[in-house]
Amino acid sequence: MWSLPAQGREDPCHGVTGCRHGLTPMIDPYRFPCGRNRLACSLASAGGKGMDSRSPTEKELLSSIQLSLVKGIGPCRFAELVSHYGSACQVLERRADLHGVPEDQVQFLHSQENRDQAAKILAYCHSSNIEVLVSHSDQYPPLLREIHDPPPLLFIRGNRLPRDDLSLAIVGTRFASPYGLEMARRFSTAAAQVGFTVVSGLARGIDGMAHQAALAAGGRTIAVLGGGLDRVYPAEHGSLAQQAAEAGMLMSELPPLASPTAGAFPRRNRLISGMALGVIVVEAPRRSGALITAQLALEQGREVFAIPGQIDRESSRGCHQLLRDGAVLVESVSQVIEELGPLARTTSDRDGHRVKRPAELDLNELERTVLDAIGEGLTSIDQVIRSSGLPAAQVLAVLSVLEVRLLVSREAGQQLRRC
Structure with missing residues (x-):
């Protein structure tokens, strides 16, 4: 269907080649009020494989920023390093033979300049109402984590729900x-x-x-x-x-x-x-x-x-x-x-209702009431009628609509399951 340019088909995902999309890691000057400049390389990776979903420590955040600031460590390389050594902290503990990383990159990774820059970035975030998310943290967007090269770090202002x-x-x-x-x-x-x-x-x-x-x-x-x-x-x-x-x-x-x-x-x-x-x-x-x-x-x-x-x-x-x-x-x-098909995992809408399919957002109040009366497993029609508090004829009519919209399936005659 839609093809990317030929160079976008290369997939080393290392260094300046960036990722399989052929989009080069962005190098921008990071300008502090003091006027000191450093590069801020693009941050993108699957990262966090084998790591627990939790809130990172200050040391982990600082180590992740340091690793991300190394020119030549692109999206997938970041992920490879973290996966290989277990965490960004453990990557920084290595002084030599860093899983194929060139010596000049290793030197910069451990340089005082890099440490100072990372510390300034983290301090700025703390003072500016900016949250730093690593890819294995609880608040990291689950949809974004699914892509080929999710950023190992996200800088957020506001709240993810x-x-x-x-x-x-x-x-x-x-x-x-x-x-x-x-x-x-x-x-x-x-x-x-x-x-x-x-x-x-x-x-x-x-x-x-x-x-x-x-x-x-x-x-x-x-x-x-x-x-x-x-x-x-x-x-x-x-x-x-x-x-x-x-x-x-x-x-x-x-x-x-x-x-x-x-x-x-x-x-x-x-x-x-x-x-x-x-x-x-x-x-x-x-x-x-x-x-x-x-x-x-x-x-x-x-x-x-x-x-x-x-x-x-x-x-x-x-x-x-x-x-x-x-x-x-x-x-x-x-x-x-x-x-839109079913969600990879059940979530909640703005009213707190469980949602398995985006189509559930388009339900009227009556349809929502009947759907909410169906539990996680098999639920009998009699139980749906009791839980919804609606007349049996009305419940049966609504269930027919929900079945047509592929939101409910009927099993063994009188048993219902949310799709």
Whole structure:
């Protein structure tokens, strides 16, 4: 279907080659108030294999930052090292023969310069209401952990909630038409109203409208930045970023003062798609970062949706190409919900209801009541009637609807199970 450039098919995942997407690890100057500069290399890895899900210690955070600052240790190499030695702390305890890491990288890893830089980053985060998540911590987004190269470190401002497992990404061109902006507003509003968290990249155009509409609808939104959390780009979205942090979260894989550069945004896009169950491309020309997000979503096993536009507009060409290549044409969020399969794990919606399938977000109050009356295992129809408090005829009618929507299956005649 959608193919990446030839260089994107290389898969060493080491050093400057970065990851299988052919996106080079971003190296940005990390500027402290004192004016001292150091590089902040891109942080991405599966990391944490064999490690317990828990809150990291201060030493673990510091060691992880030190390891991430070494130029040449890219997403997958970070994961390999942590998996091989057991933790970032144990990696730093090695002074020689560091699992194929060149000597110059080992020297920088153990340098005073690197230790000082990592300590400054961590101190800045503590003083700036920024949480640092490692890939094995309890609060690390489970959907993001599933991708090929999840960041070993995430810098977060705001709060991640269980309901954020029910996220949709809405992306598109920075140079949006009035039609594109209206579609972004309409889809983001509807997504927020049914209980999805809206994920986007805080860019001008479609991204900005997606965040604004989700907030206006009283929903949650996650803004994934291409630079550090305190280097918001574009600058005019500073207020929007603050609102997103208050009603969702800001997220970056780069240290908080890392300046955004062009190369950081394609890498950022894999996090947008990785945080979501599916990606909706609203409006995009042939050459658009939104198409990169769609490609990455496909590789990550996410659903890709596209909204058709005017056939004589360049800003519609990208979406139309996606549709020709197999993306799902959608005209409403309800159609998006119909296409999404079961969740990898049960989560909760904004009202605390257990959710196994996104389709459950689109239930009316009566359907929700009957579904909630079905337990984790087999539940008899008589038990559903008693638990729901509804008339038997009404329960039977609703169960028929839930069966058609593949939310409930009937076993042994009178026994029910949630799908």
